[in-house]
Amino acid sequence: MKDQQGSNRISSGVIAAVSAVVVAVGGGVAWFTSQSSNTPTPSNPSGRIEQPAQPSTRQPANEQTPNVYWLRPTDKNVTLVPQPIKVASIRASQPLEAAFQSLLAGPTEGTDSTTIPKGTKLLGLKAENDEVHVNLSEDFTKGGGSTSMMGRVGQIVYTATTLNPKAKVYIDVDGKPLDVLGGEGVELQQPLTRENFQKDYPL
Secondary structure, three states: OHHHHHHHHHHHHHHHHHHHHHHHHHEEEHHHHHHHHHHHHHHHHHHHHHHHHHHHHHHHEEOOOOOEEEEEEOOOEEEEEEOOOOOOOOOOHHHHHHHHHHHHHHHOOOEEEOOOOOOOOEEEEEEEEOOOEEEEEEHOOOOOOHHHHHHHHHHHHHOOOOOOOOOEEEEEEEOOOOOEEOOOOOEEEOOHHHHOOOOOOEE
16 A cells, blocks of 8 residues: 555656646747747848838939920021930930930920921930930931921931930931931931031031
């Protein structure tokens, strides 16, 4: 009987000790789990907030305002007048591309006009090393007299040099250099600049 009571007490003591250990370990695991789950939580939101903020802070630096050039009647003839457009660019050529798309679409209001034939398309545009190469569809050469021809060439030259007024402009039609324009045979000496346009092809 004494042996049985002693063994019962020992087993009861062992059970109690084991229970205490389990409780302690379980509590420690729960504490460790709660701490480990809480630790990364503050870092995640901050990472997610910073990432989209980076491009937006760079965006204003990439925004440029090229000019599109239209023709406006004067007492004697016509003159080139600029219309600014805002472009948020990613690629270097985007501002000029946007300017030419607006130019070829034509003016939307006011007394400004264009002599660039409707349907003229921009086939290519490349700007580098102070040079601008503009490739237009054949529609660009159709219709109009010498004044109309000089007006449309001026629109191309001034729009192409809107971001770099000293740049040299090369005009191609369907990939070939434009040497003679229109039925009246207006000869173009390429490259064209604002300076030599004002001197050689006055409006």
